[in-house]
Amino acid sequence: MIEFVFAPDDVARVRFAFSPMWEMVRSLRVLADPSGHALHLPWVHAVRPRLRGLGMGPLRDVVPPGGYIPDFLTPPPATPLPDLAAELEIVRATPPEVVAAELRFTERGSRPTPARQALAADPERTLETLADLLGRYWTAAVEPFWPRIRDLLEGDVLRRAGALTAAGAAGVFGDLHEAVSWRSGSLCVDRRWTFRGGLAGRGLLLVPSVFVWPEVSVMVPPYQAMLSYPPNGVATLWETERPARGREDPLAALIGRRRAELLAALATPASTTELARRMDVTPGAVSQHLGVLRACGLVTGHRLGRRVLYVRTPAGDALAQS
Structure with a gap:
């Protein structure tokens, strides 16, 4: 405990805070054990072809399907919205003795694998290899899905x-x-x-x-x-179909089908681009409907840097759930 x-x-x-580095390292565990992370199977099927020829061996050695992941690979985010390049620099700055010690560390008294032992024997070279490989892995497997x-x-x-x-x-x-x-x-x-x-x-x-x-x-x-x-x-992350509502849905009759679908989709906050992807419509159309819902006090926007994330208001929650 x-x-x-x-x-x-x-x-x-x-x-x-959240961390691109943290997501990337944890995604390696999903690839190592897809059956234990069945929710992400659509992502696994999409990215596996992208990884051919990438030379994933060292990353598989240091991020096992279960157990301890070396802490130097997952530095706590220093800012609420960290940048991957900055996080990679933090990883690259890890002292060699820390890299070696964490690669040799195991839980419950077991011994590190021969591959981990070999990586720990040359920590400076290992750190450079891992950081470079993480950058390539990000481009192939995580960045396309990052928005x-x-x-x-x-x-x-x-x-x-x-x-x-x-x-x-x-x-x-x-x-x-x-x-x-x-x-x-x-x-x-x-x-x-x-x-x-x-x-x-x-x-x-x-x-x-x-x-x-x-x-x-x-x-x-x-x-x-x-x-x-x-x-x-x-659980909605990999959904591709837009929310379905019956033809006789009272909310659709009240505010229109598209706006009812938008209100339902905002059960989790989302940007205009993400809502357009989910609903298979243009961002411009989404913006127009969001403008009406916002004027009615059913949704509100929160600016995060250059982006705006939309969320339902309490009135929007009550209407969507009625």
Whole structure:
């Protein structure tokens, strides 16, 4: 059991971020064990042909189907919206002795594989190889799907940040994951290993990740305390068909079929581009319908950098669920 003990002001130090590097490394585990991550099978089938000739061996050696992933591959995000290039530079800056030690580390007293031992014997060269290979893997396997992944992650951050403001720790942790519970000032995570301690004055970083599904992942001090969890709506990630509503649907009769479909699609926040992809219409058409829904107080937009993410308002939730 992992138990993070919160001091009185630690809730104020809870922050959110997501990480292209984290998604990329966790996706390697999905490729290694597709049956354990069946939700992502459409992605697995799409990317496997793209990986031919990429030389994935070293990445498969360091990211096994289960167990420990070297921590230097998943540095805690330093900003809410990190850049992959910046994260790769953090990985490249890992001291060689840390690379070697983490490649040799195993859980429950087992021995590292011969391949891991060989990589650990030349940590500087291994680090360069892994960083270069991660960059190529990103281009082939993750970047083409990043816009829809990013929308889902940003939407979850918006939702949970609002819950934290409105209801405190209980609001944000209450439905985070079945393995996570909030108990009288402590956040408990059901794991096979044990840790109990405070947050060392650095707060807790919450990192939504689509590829961590169906599990959660934890990092404990002396690293930045971090909990990675599947975002709300992850089951819709690879859907290609637009939401279906019956011809006699009262909501469609009230506001029009397209606007009813948009309101249903915004069960999870999304950008105009993502909504257009899901519904197989032009972004311009989506923008027009969103303008009407926004004027009626049913949706609202949140600007994140150059992008706007749309979410349903409480009135929109009530209408969509009626």
